[in-house]
Amino acid sequence: MDDQTKYFRGIIPPPIVFFTFLFIGFIAHWVFPITFIINKWSIRLFIGIPISILSGLIALNGFKIMKEINTDINYNKPTTKIIVKGSFRFTRNPLFLSLLLAFGSIAIFINSVWLLALLVSLFIIFNFVFVVREERYLEECFGEEYIQYKKKVRRWI
16 A cells, blocks of 8 residues: 555545535525625625635645646645745645635625535644645655654644
8 A cells, every 4th residue: 555545545635525515505505594794795805805816826826836846736646745835835735725715705705604614614624634644644755854844834824
């Protein structure tokens, strides 16, 4: 059994978890809508648009750098290098962070308590299921190099 299989076997890909939670949140909001902020669309846009833009910038930067370095985001392929530039200088998990920010901005746009609650659940799953496994895998693969990176860069922000 290779390193990847040992750590990630049976794991549902994070984007599928993201879209599943989003779907559940939309259904819950449609069936039993509960709002959490002022119903003025302009206020939700004023708050949500910057969060959406930040999410997109973080994701684009993360994907761009991973492509430059020739490492794959897919769990089925080995990580080839610890990335220490771009958005990876500020967070060890820019792609997870961008998904959480996107989910949060959607919760604000839709004005849904259900999506906000699912955002908290999504963070817990990302943090304690995906990120913890990924960190163990990277420590085993890269040893001291990854441990030093963890000391310099926070898990989230």
